[in-house]
Amino acid sequence: MKLINQLSKETGIPIGTIRFYEKSGLIKGELKPEVKTNNYVYYGEEAADKLRFILMAKAVGFTLHEIKEVIDMWYEKTISKKAQLKVLDQKLLQIDEKISELNAMKAQIFICKTNIQNR
Amino acid sequence: MKLINQLSKETGIPIGTIRFYEKSGLIKGELKPEVKTNNYVYYGEEAADKLRFILMAKAVGFTLHEIKEVIDMWYEKTISKKAQLKVLDQKLLQIDEKISELNAMKAQIFICKTNIQNR
DNA sequence: ATAAAGTATGAAGTATACTATATAGTTTAA
DNA sequence: TTAAACTATATAGTATACTTCATACTTTAT
Numbered sequence: 001m002k003l004i005n006q007l008s009k010e011t012g013i014p015i016g017t018i019r020f021y022e023k024s025g026l027i028k029g030e031l032k033p034e035v036k037t038n039n040y041v042y043y044g045e046e047a048a049d050k051l052r053f054i055l056m057a058k059a060v061g062f063t064l065h066e067i068k069e070v071i072d073m074w075y076e077k078t079i080s081k082k083a084q085l086k087v088l089d090q091k092l093l094q095i096d097e098k099i100s101e102l103n104a105m106k107a108q109i110f111i112c113k114t115n116i117q118n119r
Numbered sequence: 120m121k122l123i124n125q126l127s128k129e130t131g132i133p134i135g136t137i138r139f140y141e142k143s144g145l146i147k148g149e150l151k152p153e154v155k156t157n158n159y160v161y162y163g164e165e166a167a168d169k170l171r172f173i174l175m176a177k178a179v180g181f182t183l184h185e186i187k188e189v190i191d192m193w194y195e196k197t198i199s200k201k202a203q204l205k206v207l208d209q210k211l212l213q214i215d216e217k218i219s220e221l222n223a224m225k226a227q228i229f230i231c232k233t234n235i236q237n238r
Numbered sequence: 239a240t241a242a243a244g245t246a247t248g249a250a251g252t253a254t255a256c257t258a259t260a261t262a263g264t265t266t267a268a
Numbered sequence: 269t270t271a272a273a274c275t276a277t278a279t280a281g282t283a284t285a286c287t288t289c290a291t292a293c294t295t296t297a298t
Binding site: 053056057058059060061062070073074081084085088089091092095097098099101102103104105106108109112113116117119 | 175177178180181189210214216220221223227231232
Binding site for chain 3: 133135136139143156157158159177182183184
């Protein structure tokens with residue numbers, strides 16, 4: 001269990017952003033009931049994993065809302081198996097679409113490069 | 120050559136957004152000098168191609184600024200071949216990074232699915 | 239013991255990317 | 269010919285995702 005500063009250093013995500021993600025319901029830390037002099041929040045590996053996932057997903061254009069949909073499936077036990085798998089399968093489709101679009105972009109850029117070289 | 124309404128219908132991008140992209144320097148229409156009763160702007164296939172490229176690039180998380188960098192190489196003749204190819208090669212690297220991240224996300228989601236199924 | 243560094247909270251500010259509104263002129267179809 | 273539809277311009281407003289600031293308390297290092 002680590003404090004926000006360590007979590008920030010570990011993931012490369014600024015403290016302010018981590019707090020913003022926590023307020024947005026993407027990650028969750030916990031108070032240690034035995035600590036009574038302060039209200040410092042502690043984060044486990046789960047939070048670190050989620051932050052790393054957020055970084056990846058954001059880099060490929062998913063919104064925080066879309067990311068939350070997946071993350072909620074991650075550890076959520078109250079939703080039916082079927083519903084959980086459905087959400088995840090939808091995301092897999094979206095990911096494949098994005099991969100297709102990236103490949104289409106590559107093709108376009110190759111064409112553009114060829115045009116430039118033949119000038 | 121088409122007016123903004125037709126361009127919008129062809130690409131699925133709202134007129135307001137097209138105007139915003141033009142103001143941002145991503146696309147460019149032209150006035151017809153022979154038309155003197157109005158100042159309607161006409162767009163060619165180049166603008167339509169660029170808009171389709173913008174759609175793809177945005178879907179995979181590129182910012183308008185990053186997209187503009189590529190688009191400027193597209194038809195720009197004032198920049199040296201070498202500089203143009205350098206920018207495009209950088210984008211190709213970024214695209215490959217994004218594909219890697221998408222594959223990593225797929226792997227994570229598969230693990231998550233397996234966990235759910237084994238509950 | 240005290241200054242520096244870390245933590246929590248709330249509120250305001252910023253950047254990006256639109257989206258809507260108001261105004262005014264132009265074109266087109268009934 | 270006139271009302272509906274289209275176009276241009278400028279300005280303001282909105283949503284998302286942070287980022288900064290102010291305040292106050294706690295911990296840590298010297």
